[in-house]
Amino acid sequence: MVTAKARAVNGPDQNFRETEVTRRELDTTDVLIEIKFAGICHSDIHTAHGEWGEVNYPLIPGHEIAGIVSDIGENVTKYKVGDRVGVGCMVDSCGECENCREGEEQYCLKGNIPTYAGTDKYGEPTQGGYSTHIVVTEEFVLSIPDSIGLDEAAPLLCAGITTFSPLNHWNAGPGKKVAVVGMGGLGHMAVKIAHAMGAEVTVLSRTLNKKEDGLQFGAKSYFATSDEDTFTELAGTFDLIINTVSAKIDLNAYLSLLALNGSLVNVGAPAEPLEVNAFSLIPHRRSFAGSLIGGIRETQDMLNFCAEHNIAPNIEIISADDIDHAYKRVLDSDVKYRFVIDISTM
Template sequence: MKVIAYAARTAGGALQPYEYESGPLGPNEVDVRVTHGGICHTDLAAIDDEWGLARFPAVAGHEVVGEVVAIGAAVDEVALTIGQRVGVGALAGSCFRCESCISGRTNLCPRRDALVLRGDRGGFAHHVRASDWRHVYPIPDSMPSEHAAPLMCAGTTVFSPLIANRVLPTHRVAVVGIGGLGHLALQFLDKWGCEVTAISTTEDKQADAERFGATSFIASREPGALRAAAGSFDFVLSTVSGDLPWDDYLGILSPQGRLCVAGVPDRPISVSALGLVSEAKEIVGGIVGTVAQTRQMLDFAARHAIRPEVEMFALTDFEQALDRVRKGNVRYRAVVDFT
């Protein structure tokens, strides 16, 4: 099948139409006709080669929703059918043979198929191929496609830490950063039953944060604001990509509290060892969910009417959408209509 995609041919370059032949369909593979695609900061990292891992021409995109158009011979036809509306996310496959996969931790598979780092086979295209059907997710009927797309990465990235870190409804939780990830985290935690505090640099997003479910708000640049919250939270989820005063954020944790870093800071994280050791606090990483967690996330979001707030863009406005995401001007997720 001939695939029409949109590729950056050099680091930071504008997207240009790019065609390739997808080749024969493997036994576990699934082809999806893309109708909607979310734009994530990770896509920009691939296009701009921020991490030195990009392969050019680079077709980014890993928040895909569309329709199944072909399935491999080994695909469970009860699980997926031609014409079914599905999502493909940050991980489009894993080996299902390694220790991580066998124990259900498919997101830690050393051979996982990271869609955004494939090179010229990513999701900014009219068709995308998942390497394993188990990583292709039926979309609940009640969920519009433009809302489902950002959940395939942003949604599962902030939902899976709740399970992995055993967050309870009785916990006091803070979300750092009210952006593409943070506005979804607030909604999930609110419906989870937690007491939720939003932390942002200024008060500009306070009204939005409260609309998304926050019961309290901290403007972190206000003098003494973080010190006043010392020892307040069982769990803190950082969704920002910038650097933070990490010792201050350790300070707002209660004893044995946990700071989960889901955003990727620009520089190494540096903290005082005493701040960790004295009250047995922890810093952990947050990543996209397992196959099971992503399915749970979609079910939970559908049940509680959790929706990302999106700005829609036509294909002709692709560069404008990327530019707005680069500048942090989108509230709160950008979605491209590929139809």
């Protein structure tokens, strides 16, 4: 077993503290990863603050993990010591249900095992990537292409796949008009990926403060949703809208921006319920949907796609001592566009 240095939180109103976590002995198909970088996701904050339900504290968050293989089980065939690898939002699933067999492990009918705040197949609580090491079964480890730096790769394991998957599923590409709601950690990745897929991209953000960035990332247009004229001007425009905002918004106003057969897909996960008027959907055969990360195969496809198209998140590297301050800055929308923890500071 490996004893890893980590940062944990003991309650919804507590600051992070130094701690240690014992990682399990390697099973025959397990991979031991020395973590180099871990991204900070808004999901980490929701969970640490207890906003998505009861949490079994102490909690070590982190599901945007990039590092190096430091040991392997005797039957591991996909990886060897020294390989550059990543781990995303889940570390296992039943592997037997229809969804798992289709490569959609995120929708495992028995429930996938999340990287943190879950219970693994050994009955132990899962603890995430704000730590120096993690043990994961090889089937849930991703290969990071050489052209992507490990620091930039970390956010791709959540923010990247969370936006890639719906864009891929709803066929964003040439001839499609795609709007991205929000220009944060998820939103800026959605813009870059949709543009690389060939779609015409528009950003819908509360203000125009990040307009220059949005256009640089590949957006053709950028509108402020605080301006009521935006919803009049863009009515019936988009084939697909990706909502990345983790707060309650007026979904009916955004649904009015969809063209015939258009879809609004939620990837942001606010704690509050969202309300949809049926007549926002019926008249133009519009759809309101959700999307949860991606399966392991699709996540690897995303990493390869980002390598091929030179796509990387815009990141700010922080030390482990700065996690609490980074959480505050995320809540204040004061980050461009993803915090990444340098695990060597753990």
